[in-house]
Amino acid sequence: KLALAIGDSWGGLFDCAWFHFSGRIPESATGLPVVLILDVNGEMLVVDSLGNPLRGLTNGSSVYDYSLGTPGKRILPVTSRAEAGQIIDVWADAGCNDLFGNLQNNGTVKEAFIAVCNEEVRGLYYDYEVLLDFLKVLPPNSPRYHQVLTALNDATWRLAHGCTNVEAQAARARLAPVLARRGGDPMLNISAIGHAHMDLGWLWPIRETKRKGARTFATALENMERYPNYIFGASQPQLFQWMKEDYPELYERIKQKISEGRIEPQGAMWVEADTNLSGAEALVRQVLLGKRFFQKEFGAEINYLWLPDVFGYSAALPQILKKSGVDYFMTQKMSWNQVNIFPHHSFYWQGIDGSAVLAHMLPEETYNSPAGPRAVMKIEDNYKDKGVSEHALMLFGIGDGGGGPGEEHLERLERIQNLAGLSPVRQETAACFFEQWAKDAERSDGTARSFGTRGFPAWVGELYLERHSGTLTTEAKNKWYNRRMEQALRELEWTAIFAGGEYPSARLEAIWREVLLYQFHDILPGSSIKRVYDESLARYREMFEEVEELTCRAEDRLA
Incomplete structure (x- = not known):
């Protein structure tokens, strides 16, 4: 058990840990929506008192195509109306990894804060985000472009002295008519x-x-x-x-x-x-x-x-x-x-x-x-x-x-x-x-x-992809075992049918399921990390031995 503070390290790539976040809601948050902002530079599963999953949280340091958005789910709602002194007690199962295995700075406690969520400001943020994104695709000389641009300018002036609840409401009121204009082009x-x-x-x-x-x-x-x-x-x-x-x-x-x-x-x-x-x-x-x-x-x-x-x-x-x-x-x-x-x-x-x-x-x-x-x-x-x-x-x-x-x-x-x-x-x-x-x-x-x-x-005919052609040959041992397993399972099924007696249907389906798992489009082609192949090759050997043994038993019945 370790007590951690912001900036402390807790593990390396693929390490696992349980986190316990505890605290009290301050008096200043009384009656307001309260959330936790949590980022341990890994992925977390928040659970209830019985250990059942509640919500997943991810980190914000993943290497990602930011034109598609910002990765990182770091906000955990606590209560819509907080009470002063209310106890926060959160358990989470964490893995030290991220979206693409390119984890930056290993497991590090980056954020663990109690925060108040201003719903009006949150709504204003998404109003702005959508309309600014809309501007980028509208023709600059179109009436719609200028309607949106004028509304955004007017709303921004209403935030000239800050972004309190009242000012956010005023800005949203100016943007609302633009967002309320309905009737998309039904041709698509x-x-x-x-x-x-x-x-x-x-x-x-x-x-x-x-x-x-x-x-x-x-x-x-x-x-x-x-x-x-x-x-x-x-x-x-x-x-x-x-x-x-x-x-x-x-x-x-x-x-x-x-x-x-x-x-x-x-x-x-x-x-x-x-x-x-x-x-x-x-x-x-x-x-x-x-x-x-x-x-x-x-x-x-x-x-x-x-x-x-x-x-x-x-x-x-x-x-x-x-x-x-x-x-x-x-x-x-x-x-x-x-x-x-x-x-x-x-x-x-x-x-x-x-x-x-x-x-x-x-x-x-x-x-x-x-x-x-x-x-x-x-x-x-x-x-x-x-x-x-x-x-x-x-x-x-x-x-x-x-x-x-x-x-x-x-x-x-x-x-x-x-x-x-x-x-x-x-x-x-x-x-x-x-x-x-x-x-x-x-x-x-x-x-x-x-x-x-x-x-x-x-x-x-074939839908040929002009990329990833190296996956047709890499990790050859994995490919070899896949083909051997396909052949061995066929031999077992034929032999068991002709031999009569009890047919090993349950074991056959279980083995087939695992062989099919390893045919996943990153595993069989060879584009996964070494650990995936170390583990799958070990299982291939065990499954192949089991199939061979079941085939021998069937052959004995035939004899």
């Missing part, structure tokens, strides 16, 4: 869903991914209490399985929100898997086990494949998807091409045997949208197929342990959802988006357009 409709892309093993060990998942889901659940329109989506049944095993109380709350339509399970694979190096049988199992989990746990039938960040897509996928009841496909990765710019955002993707699925590549070309006016305008400007489609998808939030969408994303969306001068933005599930968007690929009389002739354009 944007569906927005909260997102936290989660790499199951990359610049951190798999162990830490489980904790990142708990922090992310806890934050999503807490934000849903404050923002009634908020819908959050999460892919990868493996992540849900970890929540079920390690955080059962949190998992029950996740299930409840899924039943309410507030959390959307997105699929349809067990993990967001590599499709270049995984075998065909493994790709089929990814979809089989992924869809089966969501059906069994949540009663959800998933008919779309969610692979925003995979390093290229095999031409075999459309055939596998269509035979698995999957009609739609989503990515954004093809926007990373270095030489040949991918020509479509909404298109038919045809596979080897002629099977085709409808594919959508995010026009914003990111799954970390800041959800502000510039994001909406980028979708409008960038959308290559807006001549044939009136719908586009936006994924907002900060993934990989950034905790997903924060207050800032949801405050922006409340202000821009139907703001005059922008396309309308509606928070809804990806399933709702696909259903509406697919109608754009039909004739006005509801019959399907002839493939490749009208409506959505067509792309035939």
Whole structure:
């Protein structure tokens, strides 16, 4: 047990620690909303008195694309109306890591303060932020530009002598009519869903991914209490399985929100898997086990494949998807091409045997949208197929342990959802988006357009990514074991069937699930840190020995 002060160090990369923050609310905060500002230069999961997750907190030192927003969820609400002398007693499980494994200055207590939150000033901040962002995308000679600019200037003059509650109210009153102008251009409709892309093993060990998942889901659940329109989506049944095993109380709350339509399970694979190096049988199992989990746990039938960040897509996928009841496909990765710019955002993707699925590549070309006016305008400007489609998808939030969408994303969306001068933005599930968007690929009389002739354009064959080509050869031992496991599992299944007797179905599914986990698009390709491979290779050896033993037993029965 260590007593720490601001500036003290507590650990190095991937160390873990429990923090206990205690104090008393001062008399000066009586009757006011009080928060804690906490930053230990790591990621924290705040828990209740029983150890159940309440909220995730992240640090502000991550290396990040600041055009997408500022990372760091450091504010923990304590009470909306404080009492003098009220005791603060907060426990948090911390990991010494950040968004991308490039942690600056190791574990250090940077902030631990009691603060008063002035709700009027907070609201004013987001009013200003949204309107200033709006100015950057409006034509400088347009009436709307000058209306917004004049309102901002007038509001600023009202803050000339300070920013007390009264002055903030006056400034907001001046901005309110500009923000109240509704009626976005309905020629393009944007569906927005909260997102936290989660790499199951990359610049951190798999162990830490489980904790990142708990922090992310806890934050999503807490934000849903404050923002009634908020819908959050999460892919990868493996992540849900970890929540079920390690955080059962949190998992029950996740299930409840899924039943309410507030959390959307997105699929349809067990993990967001590599499709270049995984075998065909493994790709089929990814979809089989992924869809089966969501059906069994949540009663959800998933008919779309969610692979925003995979390093290229095999031409075999459309055939596998269509035979698995999957009609739609989503990515954004093809926007990373270095030489040949991918020509479509909404298109038919045809596979080897002629099977085709409808594919959508995010026009914003990111799954970390800041959800502000510039994001909406980028979708409008960038959308290559807006001549044939009136719908586009936006994924907002900060993934990989950034905790997903924060207050800032949801405050922006409340202000821009139907703001005059922008396309309308509606928070809804990806399933709702696909259903509406697919109608754009039909004739006005509801019959399907002839493939490749009208409506959505067509792309035939592999979706080749012009980056990350080194991942086809690096970490060769990991790739070798993946292929050996695929072959060994096939031999075991055939032998066990012919041998008769008790079929090892439970063990086979458990082993397949772990093999599918290691086919995640950073693990199998070889773009993760050394620790991920040290740990996965150890498990590969153990699993291979177990499969060999089960095969030998089956062969003995045959003999």
